[in-house]
Amino acid sequence: MDSFDGRYNGQGIPSASNGGLHYENKWDKHAINANYKLGSIGVEGTRDNLNQNNLPGGLINSSSNQRFDNMMFRQKADITHTITIDSTSTLKLMVDGTLKNSSTRDNYLSSTRREDNSPLNTGIRELNNDGDQRLFNASAFWTKRLKKKGRTLSVNLREAINENDTKGFLNATNQFFNDQGTLDSTQKIDQYKTNITGSAVFNSNVTYTEPLSKIFSLVLNYGLGINNSTSDRRSFNQSASGQYDILDREFSNDFTLDQLSNEGGAIFNMNMSKSTVNFGTKILAVNFKQFDAFTNYNFKRNFINWNPQACY
DSSP: OOOOOSOOOSSSEEEEEEEEEEEEEEETTEEEEEEEEEEEEEEEEEEEEEEEEEETTEEEEEEEEEEEEEEEEEEEEEEEEEEEEETTEEEEEEEEEEEEEEEEEEEEEEEEEETTSOEEEEEEEEEEEEEEEEEEEEEEEEEEEOSSTTOEEEEEEEEEEEEEEEEEEEEEEEEEEOTTSOEEEEEEEEEEEEEEEEEEEEEEEEEEEEEOSSSEEEEEEEEEEEEEEEEEEEEEEEOTTSOEEEEOGGGOEEEEEEEEEEEEEEEEEEEOSSOEEEEEEEEEEEEEEEEETTTTEEEEEEEEEEEEEEEO
């Protein structure tokens, strides 16, 4: 169900177009950098494969053909505002947003035959997906040089929001043949699928640097992280009325994730004329909660990670 990611992987014929606008200005204690970009990419092609497996019972020959036609159109806008508050402190604000619209069209044909050319199985599969993605990021970074040389304080805040909405159809027919090459069974899949996911992630970090001597300094930091995510994936079979309104629970799930993390650490830095040494530790405490709406099951876990570090 994943929609086209907008990348050309070297297969097929790509067609791309891009454009954008840029604005930059500085005045007094302010600086602005803004951009708007838009572009589209389409990739169309075919992929053929022939394989032969030498097995103890004889040769197995398989062939497959895929025809694909993928497209993505995206827009992105970003702005960075830098404010020089005074000679010792700076505030940088950054915001960006992205809109993506994609479509995927795939057709597969496959067959497998025995050494005597009798059929073993055949398959036909058609997959059509249309997806929309919305991304938003915002951050603020404040840094301050204190009176004592080498003593600094900084605060970094970040928020990221990601929403995906993909819908599509899966139609597949697989045929299986017995040892005499006669049709034994047929498996058909005709489903409408939806995939709605979202996440809101907040991270923060406060860093304080204290010089202990000319070559020795201590860096203290603390970070708070919040992750709220949802994933609703559903498959529907067709009813007698022709509507896709019969939920297939075997291929469906609905999860909600809430995670809270706290991280603190202390790092010692030693800067000498020809080398730098740092060592210290960080401790991360995580509170993890996941809820399965289909089974009404709550999964909870609390754990602590201890990460000592040393570098020369």
